[in-house]
Amino acid sequence: MRVLLIDDEEMALNVNENMLQELSGIDVVGKFTNPYLALEQIEKLDVEVVFLDMEMGEVHGLELAEVIMNKYNHVEILFVTAHPQYALEAFEVNAIDYLLKPLNKKRLKKAIDKTQGKLELYRESKKRNTVKDVPYYAKTLGNFHLLDNQQNIVRWRTKKVKELFLFLWQHQGTPIHKAVVMEQLWPDTHIDKAATLLHTTVYQLRKTFKENGIENAIQFINERYTLGVFIDSDYTKLIELLDASKMEASKVEEILSLYEGDFLEEEDLSWAVSIQQNLRHSVLQYFERVISNDERDLQLVEKCLVKMLKIDYYNESYMYQLLTFYNETKSSQKMKEFYKTVEVRLRDDLGIEIPPEIVRLYEQNIQFD
Structure with missing residues (x-):
């Protein structure tokens, strides 16, 4: 395990290095009191784990951790600090552990074993597949499921983990403030409880993707969350087809095939209702244009009318x-x-x-x- 130490106190660096050298499998490749210089050396030194102090004068450990995680998403962050009040924020930036000074050898060994396990999992997953080259695929029309890069259905640890994924994915890479996430996913929960639930759910979602070789799937910057994974979907394809200028027969057939049901209709998500209704309205409008086209294909017209009634089951106008x-x-x-x-x-x-x-x-x- 290649470890880099960052602390604004030279003595703390030496103490941490000495304790780490007592453990097997640890190679301390660098010690820095200057965080900016440390950033420049991470890639050159092939660092796997950064031991990071929290308060270091002009630079806060949380800010530095965000920079490291976004630039080197394979690097694990382990905080070593005298400040216990930042524990929750540390796990928000996906730190693997949070150790208090002075270091306890038994506690340090436990953190190292945990970190080693995650590194081994990452190495194995990297060997198994080329995850970054193969997108995930979300089926959202009708029943929902997410296919991983091996075409296996992703299993969600809890319903809220699945909902958090869908909420972040639907925002198409737009950073969402954590207060908005809490309000949407836990609207009737006290803010402190909601914050705890959010931290746990984010951790579980990151873990789900990391087990498939995706590092730093959930990014947290400036109090905002972003999904950092490319997800292809039937929803995206449908939007592209609806926006196309020409209503070619092949495109109409594809829309008929894609729209197996309303957007996330079985998930019972309050925030998805407006998206669901707007998409349904757009699809019905599209089919209405097809059936009113002067050069209409009779087979397509029938298919569209049948689909329209499947979408809007009791619509008397469509029946007529x-x-x-x-x-x-x-x-x-x-x-x-x-x-x-x-x-x-x-x-x-x-x-x-x-x-x-x-x-x-x-x-x-x-x-x-």
């Missing part, structure tokens, strides 16, 4: 349009079958009468059978 389509295309059998469907949906399910215009359309035109 589909019956009209079957009438215009002389599809009497389909017209009869769908009219029975209308009866079930409106009379049996909702307990309301079929609108007069639908009844009239059916009774006046079914005679051509």
